[in-house]
Amino acid sequence: MDRIPILKMGPHLLVTIQVDMHDQLAMTLQEDLTTKIEKEKSRGVLLDISALEVVDSFIGRVIGNIALTSRILDAETVVVGMQPAVAITLVELGLSLQGVRTALNVERGMQILAQRVDAERGARKRPEVRGARND
């Protein structure tokens, strides 16, 4: 069975959807991502849909689910590159994909994911100061 490849890029996973997906392929992607996030302890998922010319309510729901599931596994998802025609159609369809972070392209998407990781690292490095009060 064909699958959509998931690339590991450091703490993140990168998925580029190049084909017109049938429902099974989309659901398999969702499962594969969940498995891989868990396995790699990934902090982020970049979903590149710049090649997708159609996103209907089913695919839209899968994208939403991917974001939700990832968040539960403590990974942030950023969906990048949605084409204008697709965005307009999704809105007309009544889907706003609320709660899903989006970015214009892979570069911006990676920036967002990197910022989150950096912010967390920064927070970890800063020592917790338990105040020594001078009374």
Place this chain on the structure above:
Amino acid sequence: MHGTTERVPIRTPQDVVVVRQRARTLAAGQGLSLVDQTKVVTAASELARNTLEHGKGGEAVLETVENGTRRGVRLTFVDEGPGIPDVNAALRDGFTTGTGMGLGLPGARRLMNEFSIESTPGRGTRVMVARWK
């Protein structure tokens, strides 16, 4: 007026993809804008999926149509499945009998210029949509 007619069987999930591609070709050929093409293909995808999942398989009839100087595409989805008992409810956003979001029918209707549906429980369903340039 003279136009082309294409029939695509809808029996497997892959057939839904075929319907999308054929609809895209037809819409582009009729000169619809990119946005309008996308609306046609997305509506086709919704309805084809309905035919597969709820209708237990059926057929899509894709046609080019002309009305004077206007050109367009007409897509008809036919199945001999269980039918829809309450069409009005199905046309409301959020209605679902399956695992879907229930956006199939009302969503497709919003994307197209023309929409009509006939359904008889126990006999089947026929949905027709059209989009004009």
Place this chain on the structure above:
Amino acid sequence: MTQRLYDILARHEADLLREWLREQMKALRSDLIREEELKQQSADFLRLLLEALRTGEEVEISGARWNEVRGFLEKVSASRAVQGFSPSQTATFVFSLKQPIFTRLRGEAKSADDLANDVWRVTLLLDSLGLFTTEVFQKSREAIIARQQEEMLELSTPVVTLWDGVLALPLIGTLDSQRTQSVMEALLQRIVETESDIAIIDITGVPTVDTLTAQHLLKTITAARLMGADCIISGIRPQIAQTIVHLGVSLGDVVTKSSLAGAFKVALARRGDQIVQSATAGGNGETGE
């Protein structure tokens, strides 16, 4: 009958062509089309007409035998439309062929009945062909007008790049549904092309906003967000604010500013940019991070 007609016309093809050209030149504007081109078109049409008559009986021009004739007339008619001919001048191409044909038929007629029949059949045929050219002409003109309308729409929807990654779309005048849609599509397209993640939609120049326009505005903002760009609405005057509330349209968490300048400041702040006036007189304003 068609066979006889074909025989007569085929025999006199050269004469027919000559007389037909003479008739056309009488009626046509010579500045719009070159004589050479007219000669070629006429010769080609006559040839195709004869071929269609030769191969069968029926004179129903929608049949397959007449495909080439119709196709040719479509080309001629469409090009006449572009060249600036009037519809009747274009139909003259076909109608002016009647007289030369009638002259030939009279010369060859064996009886008054035959002549009457032949003239009638030819009249029917050329009338339907002439009407056909008029229809095609009409379609071409409508297509030209439609295209011009689109071009005008494009020209009147300027999206400007204010800054790196910041677009502005100043909307002017009342927005009808059609125009709003194309404007919005243009904005989204520019967002992709310029990779801008902030778009300021300025409606200072819009006197009133109705429900449909407000909805389009919102849909555009939602679509932009799906693409990864944020929109700021600027120039909302009190009246429009009231209308929006009255219409029950919810702007959600869309940022709104009263002025384009205010929106611009917000946009810069989001990017982490600011414009600083340099201390030295005549120095350049710098942007700091």
